[in-house]
Amino acid sequence: MSKKIDRRKFLRMTAASAAGLFLASCAPASATPQTVKEVVTVVVEKAGEKVIETQVVEKVVTATPELAPAVKAEPTPLLYWFQAENHKPEYDRRQKELEDKFNIKITYELLGRDAMTKKFPTVLMAGSGYPDIIEQNAEDIVKFLKGDDKVIPFVAIDDFLSASPYATDVLENRWARYTKGGKKYGAPHDVHPIIMIYNDTEWKKFGVDMAAVKTYDEYLAAMGKMEKKLPDGSPRIGIMDCLGCAVFGSMMLQKGVWWTDANEEPMLTNPAFKEAVETWYKFKSYWVDIDWGNAVAMMKKGQVMTQFIPDWFFGIYKQGLKDDAEFGKTSGLRVMRIPYFKPDDCRTGSWGGTAASVPKLSKIVDLAMKVLLYTYFENGEKQLEARFNDTGILPPVKSVWDADIFKQPEGFLGGTNAGQVFIEAARQLPKYSENWKTALVASAWGEQQALAWADTIKIDQAIQTADENAKAEIKKNE
Amino acid sequence: MQTQTSTMPVSKIYHPLRFRRSTIATIILTSLAIILAVLFIWPFLSVLAWTLNDVDASMNSLIPIPGRFTLHVYQLMLSRYRFQDYLLNSLWTSIAITILSTFASALAGFALAKYQFPGRNILFTIVLAVMLLPLGTMLVPSFIVMRDLGLVNNYWGLILPTVGGGAFNIFLMRQFMLGIPTELMEAARIDGANEFRIFSHIVAPNTKAAMGVVATLVLRGAWNNLLWPQIIISDNAKQLIMPAIARVNELGVADPYARIVTPAAAIVAAIIPLLLYSYTQRYFVSTLTGALKS
């Protein structure tokens, strides 16, 4: 490893000195050679451990203002891995911008989630082929948050963040998820606040004004007023969601619990968790799984009456409906904040999330960090607004939220606006921590929850078994 | 000692009912086969019908007829997801692998079946053991080997490991070749043939059935291979068809078209091995020559 670094340093120095010599050779006699000190970040092996160090390198540079500009250094190659196909258009569009600004040559590699989760540890262990920036689903990043800073394979972002112009602009609460031991290891791509989309016209037919529904009890009561069949005989569904994604997740956050708490302890036995479960189970008869069909088509038809959606799902709605001008004229679809338990609850949840990190193995940590933060948080040329426009994803950068694009009316929402609702929700996003134990707890619950949902066992027992299993797993894998 | 040629009309194959061929039997049997076949193919047809439908439509699962027949999904597959690239990549790597691997498997299986040589049993045991290796946990060291040989992101990284034949296939060829009468081989040797000629002129023609089976298996395996190409090939443009399908499949919820394009792509991807099988399946039923009465 260190050999390669030396070679790179060597090449850089050679290139720089060659440039210098070239200029010196055609410089007028009056040009004076200068010695310049440059600060360079390198990874050095010390006592068998890799440590990031700054070193001072001297270069000889000769230049005068009248001469042709210095020969540009060779662009540094940067490998960027990502999973989400809907990020691809943005990266294709911005590639030139980033390459010009940082003098890099970016190779974007789009890997499926399955491929990335196998390949990334493989390349880390093989010691080659790893990316300089890796963008993954939240759950795939937090599983690396184990042990102390020395063993976590990502570079801590904190110092780079404070040196950047985005330090205080990123939504503070969103970092909690990717923080361990006080250090941030992943930069959040998004907030993914959850709001509710509903078919107002259909609800009004049953005498329900959804916009006035505030608590989960009222929400449940509204469900009861709904006719369970459409005029053509097909079933009508009150709420569409996977078993634990948007609604249950939101309920958990609103009750103040998550899979693991700030001390990394599982929270399954917390009474608030049980309350969330019991409330969610009340909706069983009105629920259908999200893979039952195309949500957009069903909501449009009135077959699905409400859905809790994060911003990226809103993007899916947009993609499906924005060109449908006819529908826009009579659309009864509206958005609103989700219900709450108590008035001072946060009226939102969050589903999914992507974050990016720089592996410690990267040879251009400094540069990669800059590129990463710029890609994620820079809005100088309205890049983040464009992102919202294309994918519906709300950036976690607060200053951007004043932009006009978030105030636009949406055709398929009958002219009402969604951006502001998302922003309100985002501001209320609570802090929740995740780490390597989170998936174990969530899995343990998922296994028992299937039995509880089918009434094979009681909720209490499900919680207890899940808790025991989770704790045993955690102990085993410590 | 006459030898019949290998391709005989299908009706001449042995069958206990041979002499009692009657129209009633034909009707009953054929109807039974049709019913079974329909039951078997129903799920496949349903998915097929679903992909021939409009993207947004939901369907009655009992009746595999698309509500509105449209090739929209398949168009999407080509234009938006560019599956034709992946299909071509898979096509030529799979063909290369099939030819090399089948040939090597036949040779090795032949050696293990018909020759006595020191180390034969050990080798056979190794072949069986290799068949059972836990490849999933050997991913990291295998990747390291490829990296050290410079074969990462390279089609040779996919092809070279198969050049020796696959353990399953060597095993299969051995089982089939056990049935070749040694007398035939001895007779050829007395006539002055060397071992290679014995292989090409006696063994190979008589095991066309087995070779056909092995070739189909190898092609299917190479075509359907998911894990290894995922790891070895980094360039999305070079990727093979199955990793591409897996990748698009995972987009599931986030991409409205992914859920319907995936089965469409999988169906198209299944056509190639299927065509090959139908083309070669007459070899599956050719009889073993050998009017050699022992």
Added chain:
Amino acid sequence: MANLHASIPMETRRLSPALIFFRDQRKWVPYLFVAPFFITFAIFTLYPIIRAIVMGFQESVGYSNQWEWIGLKNYVEALTNDRQFAIAAKNFVLYSLGSLLSQIPAGLMLAWMLTSPSLRFKGFFRALFFIPSVLPGVTVGVIGAWFFNETRGLANELYLLFGGAARIKFTLYPEYILPMLLTIAFWQWMGNHAIFFIAGMSGIDNDVIEASIVDGASPWQRFRFIVLPLILPVIAYVSIVITAGSLTVYDVPIIFLGGGGVVGGGGAGGQGWFFLPWMMRMAFDQMRMGYASAMGWLVFVVAIAVTAVQLKLFNFGEAK
């Protein structure tokens, strides 16, 4: 052997053993024939095997290339303190037994039917039954999941058709996991096995059959005493392939039980674990590659044992 010596001219019998070795092709040709396999094995498989064996006694420090030796700890843990591994073992036994008992007899019957001269369009039917085995694992998993889906699945439609009371959400009940997976496996592979059996049956000498018919043997007798023994090698192969496949089943459980992510994959009550999904989960999501390797080798030992037993049972798969 006597023939061979007779064919060698008198004067060469006093030559060195090496020359005799090379003169007699039968001595060295087998080595040449197996050389491609052995060479590729040595290069591409041997090192990873050795490395993976060593990994079974190690654990990685922080996802890096550094490993620390921990001896037998991984093996002990897998055997004594791993709930999912134990479930996977139980599922393997049930799944392989179920597969063998359902797929082999059915495959034989189908092969019998598809080689009958009374059947028209044989080629068409053979291709048809072969289709499911050609589909990639992902597709089969998707079809399977869709088949058992609560609201749109064929299984439920058929159930209601035959008098069932209400739709069943199969994935919520642990006792349905194995039956569902076995059904899917049956659908996927039965046609494939039938093709093997057909190929085996087609290798049987016609004259033997005709002789037996002349002797007055019934169809069942013909099958039991002539066909069955002669295709025993093929049955041996299919049997071993089925058990090997049961050990390494991956795609369908992953899709069906949702094991593709970091969360989930165990099915209802966590009863749906199989070896390979669990090992991959440990290796790539919990970052315990050494542990996963150890489990892999335990599974390998089981595989060898089961295969050896089967070979013994089938008498090394040699035709009598």
